[in-house]
Amino acid sequence: AGSDEIRIALIGCGGRGTGAAMQAIKNAAGAKVKLVAMADAFKNRLELAHKSIQAQCPDQVDVPEERRFVGLNAYQKAIECDVDMVLLCSPPGFRPDQFEAAVEAGRHVFMEKPVATDAPGVRRVLATNEKAKQKQLLVAVGHHLRHEIKHRESIDRIRSGDIGDVMFMRAYFNSGGVWVMPRKQDQTEMEHQTRNWYYFTWAGGDHIVEQHVHDLDVCNWIMDGPPVEARGAGGRQFRKGPQYGEIFDHFSIEFTYANGAKMFSYCRHIPNCWNSFSQDAHGTKGKIHIEGHGTANIMVDGAKPVAIPRGPDGHQLEHDDLFAALLEGRPYNEGDYGASSTMTAILGRMAAYSGKIISYEDGLNSQVDLKPKAMTWDADTPVKPEDDGTYACAMPGVTNVL
Numbered sequence: 400a401g402s403d404e405i406r407i408a409l410i411g412c413g414g415r416g417t418g419a420a421m422q423a424i425k426n427a428a429g430a431k432v433k434l435v436a437m438a439d440a441f442k443n444r445l446e447l448a449h450k451s452i453q454a455q456c457p458d459q460v461d462v463p464e465e466r467r468f469v470g471l472n473a474y475q476k477a478i479e480c481d482v483d484m485v486l487l488c489s490p491p492g493f494r495p496d497q498f499e500a501a502v503e504a505g506r507h508v509f510m511e512k513p514v515a516t517d518a519p520g521v522r523r524v525l526a527t528n529e530k531a532k533q534k535q536l537l538v539a540v541g542h543h544l545r546h547e548i549k550h551r552e553s554i555d556r557i558r559s560g561d562i563g564d565v566m567f568m569r570a571y572f573n574s575g576g577v578w579v580m581p582r583k584q585d586q587t588e589m590e591h592q593t594r595n596w597y598y599f600t601w602a603g604g605d606h607i608v609e610q611h612v613h614d615l616d617v618c619n620w621i622m623d624g625p626p627v628e629a630r631g632a633g634g635r636q637f638r639k640g641p642q643y644g645e646i647f648d649h650f651s652i653e654f655t656y657a658n659g660a661k662m663f664s665y666c667r668h669i670p671n672c673w674n675s676f677s678q679d680a681h682g683t684k685g686k687i688h689i690e691g692h693g694t695a696n697i698m699v700d701g702a703k704p705v706a707i708p709r710g711p712d713g714h715q716l717e718h719d720d721l722f723a724a725l726l727e728g729r730p731y732n733e734g735d736y737g738a739s740s741t742m743t744a745i746l747g748r749m750a751a752y753s754g755k756i757i758s759y760e761d762g763l764n765s766q767v768d769l770k771p772k773a774m775t776w777d778a779d780t781p782v783k784p785e786d787d788g789t790y791a792c793a794m795p796g797v798t799n800v801l
C-alpha cells in the first residue's frame with residue numbers, strides 16, 4: 400500500500416455501515432481511503448454491502464475473501480487486519496466490546512451512536528475513550544447533527560446570548576417506527592434477537608436510546624453537558640406481537656440540568672400520528688427551532704426572524720471533519736459527549752421503565768448489565784419469549800433499573 404493510503408475496516412455492514420464506508424471513502428478532506436476488511440454477524444449482509452460499495456467506488460475497495468469475516472466475533476479478525484481505522488456500525492449493544500478491541504489494537508475509530516445500551520457499557524466506553532486519548536487515537540461518534548451548519552450556527556448564537564438564558568428545551572423524535580425482522584424458522588433465539596435487534600433492549604437500547612439520542616445530544620450540546628436527573632413515563636400501546644420484542648413505543652421524559660433548566664423529551668413509534676424530528680430552545684430573550692434535517696429558525700424578541708438552511712448532510716461532513724484532523728495530525732475525540740448523550744437516553748429509559756426519579760449519577764452507576772453472557776448463536780439470551788412467542792416488557796413500579 401502507498402504510505403499515504405488510509406486503510407479502513409467496516410464492522411457492521413447494515414444500511415448505516417454501507418453509508419458510512421461510502422462517506423469515509425468520499426471524504427472531502429482529500430484523504431485516500433481504501434476499504435480493505437469487512438466483518439458482520441451475517442454473510443448475506445456483508446456480501447450485499449460489499450457489492451454496493453464496490454459498485455460505487457471500485458478503485459477504493461480491496462476486500463478479498465480472506466478479509467471478509469462472518470460471525471458474532473468476526474469483528475476481532477477485522478480489527479487485527481493491517482488497518483488504520485475501523486468503522487463500528489453494528490447494533491449498539493455490540494459497541495463497547497468492539498470499541499475496546501479497536502483501541503486495544505491501536506486503531507482510529509468512527510463509531511455509530513448510541514455507543515452502548517446500558518450503564519456498564521457506557522462506563523466501559525468512557526474508560527476505553529481515556530485509553531484512546533492516551534494512545535492519541537482519533538475517536539468520532541455518529542452524531543452527524545454536531546457537524547451540520549444550521550446546528551453549529553444555532554448553538555453558536557445560543558452561546559453568544561442571542562436568545563438570553565435557556566430556560567427550557569423541547570426534543571422530539573416521533574415517527575411511525577422502523578423495520579421489523581419477524582422470526583424465521585430454524586433461527587436460534589440469539590440469532591433472532593440479533594437479526595431483529597431493534598426490538599431487544601440489550602441490542603438496540605429501545606428507541607429512546609437508538610433514535611431519540613440525536614435530539615438529546617443536541618440539548619446536551621446546548622447545555623454543555625448532560626442533565627442531572629430524569630423523571631417520566633412510557634409504555635407500549637401499538638406494539639403487540641412477537642415481532643416487536645420487548646421495547647416501548649412511546650416515552651415522555653422531563654430532564655433537569657444542573658442550573659435548573661429543563662428538557663422536555665418526547666419520542667414515539669406509532670403510525671398515523673403527529674410526527675416530528677426537531678429540537679427547540681426557549682430563552683429569556685427569544686427561541687430557536689431546529690428541524691432535525693431541515694431549517695433552523697431563530698426568533699429573537701423584537702427582531703426579524705432569521706432562517707438558517709440545513710446545508711450539506713452531516714453524515715458526509717462528519718467524515719470530512721474526521722479525515723481532515725487525521726491528515727493534519729490534530730487530536731479529535733467525540734467519545735465523551737457521545738457516551739454522556741447515550742447515558743442521557745438510557746437515563747430517560749430507566750425513568751420510564753422504573754417509574755422512578757433517577758439521578759444521572761445513580762443511572763451511570765447502575766449495575767444492571769443487559770449484555771448476553773456469551774456471544775455465540777446458541778447463547779442464553781437476556782430475555783426469552785413467553786409460550787405465545789411474545790416478550791414481557793418493563794413494568795413501572797416493578798422493574799429495577801439500578
Ligand SMILES: NC(=O)C1=CN([C@@H]2O[C@H](COP(=O)(O)OP(=O)(O)OC[C@H]3O[C@@H](n4cnc5c(N)ncnc54)[C@H](OP(=O)(O)O)[C@@H]3O)[C@@H](O)[C@H]2O)C=CC1
Pocket residue numbers: 410411412413414415416438439440441444445470471472473474488489490491493511512513541542543593594595596609
Ligand atoms: N447516525 C445515523 O444517522 C444513523 C445511525 N445508525 C446506527 O448505526 C447502527 C446500525 O444501524 P443500521 O445500519 O441501520 O442497522 P442494520 O441492521 O442495517 O445493520 C447493523 C449491522 O450489524 C450487523 N451485526 C450484528 N451483530 C454484529 C456483530 N456482533 N458483529 C458485526 N456485525 C454485527 C447486523 O447484522 P444483521 O442486521 O444481519 O443482524 C447488520 O449487518 C446502529 O447503532 C444505529 O443506531 C443507523 C442509521 C442512521
Ligand SMILES: O=C1CO[C@H](CO)[C@@H](O)[C@@H]1O
Pocket residue numbers: 577578609610613
Ligand atoms: O436518525 C436515525 C433515523 O432512524 C434510524 C433508525 O432506523 C436511526 O438509527 C438513525 O440514527
